[in-house]
Amino acid sequence: MTRRWVWIVVALNLLALIALVFVYPHLMVSPGAVVSAHQEIASDCFACHAPLRGASAARCIACHALPDIGLRTTKGVAIAKKTIKGSFHQELMEQECMVCHSDHEGPRLTQKSRKPFSHALLRVPVREQCQTCHKAPDNKLHRKISGNCQKCHTQEAWKPATFDHEKSFVLDRDHNVACETCHLQGNFDRYTCYGCHEHTRQKMLEEHRDENVRNLDDCVECHRSADEKED
Numbered sequence: 001m002t003r004r005w006v007w008i009v010v011a012l013n014l015l016a017l018i019a020l021v022f023v024y025p026h027l028m029v030s031p032g033a034v035v036s037a038h039q040e041i042a043s044d045c046f047a048c049h050a051p052l053r054g055a056s057a058a059r060c061i062a063c064h065a066l067p068d069i070g071l072r073t074t075k076g077v078a079i080a081k082k083t084i085k086g087s088f089h090q091e092l093m094e095q096e097c098m099v100c101h102s103d104h105e106g107p108r109l110t111q112k113s114r115k116p117f118s119h120a121l122l123r124v125p126v127r128e129q130c131q132t133c134h135k136a137p138d139n140k141l142h143r144k145i146s147g148n149c150q151k152c153h154t155q156e157a158w159k160p161a162t163f164d165h166e167k168s169f170v171l172d173r174d175h176n177v178a179c180e181t182c183h184l185q186g187n188f189d190r191y192t193c194y195g196c197h198e199h200t201r202q203k204m205l206e207e208h209r210d211e212n213v214r215n216l217d218d219c220v221e222c223h224r225s226a227d228e229k230e231d
Contacts, residue, residue, distance in 0.1 A: 032104040048103060060097040066090050088133050091126045119155040127155065145179050146186045170225035193219045 034042045041047040050056040063074045069089045072078050089095075100117050119127055126132065130149040136142045152163040165171060182191045193199045204216050215221075 030104060034103045035105060038103055055098050055103070057095050057097045060101075061095060066095070091123050091132075092121050093123055094121070148186060148188050151188045168224075169220045173226045175226050191220075192217075 038048075048055050048059050050059070065074075066089050068074075068076070070079065099121065128150055134149075136145070136149075152161040154162060169175070179188070180186065181195050182193065184190070184192060184195075193204075194201060201216060208216070213222075
């Protein structure tokens with residue numbers, strides 16, 4: 001008889017828990033309060049969640065039209081301070097919103113467990129178009145450069161930069177100039193030393209005739225700095 005009552009008590013507790021899940025879902029199963037922008041649907045779990053399947057990207061897109069994300073609200077009102085440049089969301093390989101977004105401001109453990117954005121989510125043709133989403137740092141070095149971010153940075157992390165100009169050519173004295181002086185049209189795969197008034201091909205040919213130098217397009221092979229005597 002005692003055993004029977006134990007099972008009855010256990011069953012009643014389970015039924016009570018199940019009932020509480022439906023009556024107070026936010027207290028029982030929610031990982032935290034929803035973000036402020038979704039307060040209007042805070043009590044409507046199925047606005048975002050499909051029964052027994054979790055949050056659904058299709059339900060996100062039903063409210064957040066892809067062409068409007070970052071430009072207009074779900075009600076069509078223009079956003080004064082745009083936080084997203086270009087057509088970022090339209091360039092994703094798959095429209096799976098939960099990879100980057102969470103509606104719930106969960107505990108610290110939940111936030112740490114979220115995966116950071118991966119550029120692998122983007123379609124291949126746009127992965128190197130950094131300026132579509134990122135604004136170049138406003139400092140002395142980056143003001144001289146346009147595009148070709150991948151020459152110095154990786155998509156896994158902005159820092160540390162992977163390129164050390166000093167190993168190729170020391171930017172001292174008269175050579176501390178804008179990048180375009182040597183790298184024409186922002187092409188950092190090539191360089192030229194003939195952008196300055198004293199570096200003409202004919203003059204360099206005459207000066208190097210005795211050294212039997214024929215390749216006058218790869219100056220840094222011999223000259224690593226502004227020191228003319230350095231070989």
